[in-house]
Amino acid sequence: MDPTHDPDFQPPSTHPKIQPPVSPKLIPNRKPIQPYVLSDDENEEFNVEEDDGCLIDPISLKNGKATESESSMSLPITRHERATRRKEQSLRHKIPKKATELESSSTSSASASEDVSDVENAISDTALSEDADTVAGASRMDRREYSTISSGNANEPMIHSFQIADLEEVPHGIPRQATRLEDYAFPTHRLKTRLTDPNKYPLVIVACGSFSPITYLHLRMFEMALDDIRDSTKFEVVGGYYSPVSDNYSKPGLAPSVHRVRMCELACERTSSWLMVDAWESLQPRYTRTALVLDHFNYEINIKRGGIFKAGSTTQKIGAKIMLLAGGDLIESMGEPNVWADRDLHHILGNYGCLIVERTGSDVRSFLLSHDIMYEHRKNILVIKQLIYNDISSTKVRLFIRRHMSVRYLLPNSVIRYIQEHHLYVNDKEPVKVVLNK
Ligand SMILES: Nc1ncnc2c1ncn2[C@@H]1O[C@H](COP(=O)(O)OP(=O)(O)OP(=O)(O)O)[C@@H](O)[C@H]1O
Numbered sequence: 156m157d158p159t160h161d162p163d164f165q166p167p168s169t170h171p172k173i174q175p176p177v178s179p180k181l182i183p184n185r186k187p188i189q190p191y192v193l194s195d196d197e198n199e200e201f202n203v204e205e206d207d208g209c210l211i212d213p214i215s216l217k218n219g220k221a222t223e224s225e226s227s228m229s230l231p232i233t234r235h236e237r238a239t240r241r242k243e244q245s246l247r248h249k250i251p252k253k254a255t256e257l258e259s260s261s262t263s264s265a266s267a268s269e270d271v272s273d274v275e276n277a278i279s280d281t282a283l284s285e286d287a288d289t290v291a292g293a294s295r296m297d298r299r300e301y302s303t304i305s306s307g308n309a310n311e312p313m314i315h316s317f318q319i320a321d322l323e324e325v326p327h328g329i330p331r332q333a334t335r336l337e338d339y340a341f342p343t344h345r346l347k348t349r350l351t352d353p354n355k356y357p358l359v360i361v362a363c364g365s366f367s368p369i370t371y372l373h374l375r376m377f378e379m380a381l382d383d384i385r386d387s388t389k390f391e392v393v394g395g396y397y398s399p400v401s402d403n404y405s406k407p408g409l410a411p412s413v414h415r416v417r418m419c420e421l422a423c424e425r426t427s428s429w430l431m432v433d434a435w436e437s438l439q440p441r442y443t444r445t446a447l448v449l450d451h452f453n454y455e456i457n458i459k460r461g462g463i464f465k466a467g468s469t470t471q472k473i474g475a476k477i478m479l480l481a482g483g484d485l486i487e488s489m490g491e492p493n494v495w496a497d498r499d500l501h502h503i504l505g506n507y508g509c510l511i512v513e514r515t516g517s518d519v520r521s522f523l524l525s526h527d528i529m530y531e532h533r534k535n536i537l538v539i540k541q542l543i544y545n546d547i548s549s550t551k552v553r554l555f556i557r558r559h560m561s562v563r564y565l566l567p568n569s570v571i572r573y574i575q576e577h578h579l580y581v582n583d584k585e586p587v588k589v590v591l592n593k
């Protein structure tokens with residue numbers, strides 16, 4: 156539950172010379188997430204182009220010259236038109252995507268998406284339902300390797316059923332995260348390169364945690380955040396990332412990071428159209444504080460890549476706001492002595508911001524009131540109410556696996572299969588009492 160397990164851990168209060176986070180000047184988008192609701196007020200004139208100078212990244216690939224599409228984009232639109240467009244956009248967003256529409260927004264994975272739909276188009280419904288029903292054990296897999304699926308048309312390629320064994324498997328062509336720091340590359344295959352809504356600012360959500368293993372709750376957290384941000388803020392979500400903690404975190408029940416990263420990848424690629432996994436934190440030789448993890452995302456997205464293109468533009472970019480997504484328990488740990496440095500909390504909450512998913516049984520709002528630093532930065536904190544409570548716990552999932560109980564419908568099938576194939580958690584030694592009290 157805290158980084159004090161790290162053999163190199165130094166309590167912030169006794170070791171003030173810890174590596175400082177980056178200067179706020181290097182974080183382009185520090186506009187608070189709130190005031191929410193007000194931001195979508197019909198009476199409010201809001202335009203990304205004209206708003207708050209610190210927000211607009213000066214990077215303009217063509218020395219500030221507007222292209223044709225930009226000039227047309229900046230034609231004044233009436234309030235009524237804007238309201239209609241917003242309504243249309245929000246309706247479009249609300250319709251869940253079909254599996255075949257799970258395409259990436261960047262060019263690098265265009266071929267990968269084609270790959271996926273090719274395979275999907277060629278698969279018969281019968282084959283899918285058979286496989287969807289299967290959490291493959293090794294013996295079943297072996298048998299399947301010999302069966303093939305064909306539409307009967309001799310010109311169509313034969314597809315082995317093992318090739319589509321699990322609908323949630325990572326599609327062909329999607330780059331996997333590196334397992335060594337030397338090979339590391341920041342994943343952008345689902346990072347939106349351009350804003351859709353000219354009236355919104357870009358926002359990237361980052362979830363730090365153990366994810367041992369990732370569950371449907373961890374996936375749901377992002378969707379809940381997406382709904383709240385879309386409905387009640389001036390921001391447009393352009394990407395979401397899991398950043399699994401490194402092995403140095405030494406938390407009980409932590410599977411090796413290479414497995415946790417892979418399980419997150421398996422969970423994201425087929426169940427989501429916008430979530431990615433970044434292995435950078437997990438590959439660090441030492442434990443990395445969350446403030447520095449957010450600096451890494453800011454560096455990759457805003458410093459190195461110059462941010463996200465404005466809607467309709469191919470030349471002008473704007474810095475993305477980076478926000479930490481966390482559950483109520485993680486936020487409450489911010490009140491525990493020596494777990495977080497005050498400077499880090501100011502940096503995380505003040506310069507980035509926090510999306511807090513309420514956890515059953517924890518009173519986040521009272522906690523925010525009682526915590527001085529949180530209260531100071533309250534405009535940069537969005538509390539997300541769980542409208543359907545979900546309390547799936549990785550700790551209990553690990554216990555179920557150890558007891559050979561079913562964990563189906565708590566986590567994606569591909570993750571279950573990965574756990575089986577790598578014999579994860581079966582021999583865990585976590586004290587059961589601790590597990591049951593969680
Ligand atoms: N039931 C829950 N409700 C809201 N947020 C949650 C819930 N469970 C986990 N989270 C959040 O998910 C993120 C990642 O969690 P992490 O994997 O580190 O711990 P965990 O899910 O509590 O697992 P474990 O049981 O191993 O402690 C954290 O921000 C955590 O607060």
Ligand SMILES: NC(=O)c1ccc[n+]([C@@H]2O[C@H](COP(=O)(O)O)[C@@H](O)[C@H]2O)c1
Pocket residue numbers: 156157158363364365399400406443444445446485488494495496499
């Ligand atoms: N000082 C810090 O930066 C600090 C302290 C506690 C937890 N965390 C982070 O919170 C995340 C979740 O931790 P738990 O799984 O212990 O709840 C981890 O990514 C961990 O690195 C960071």
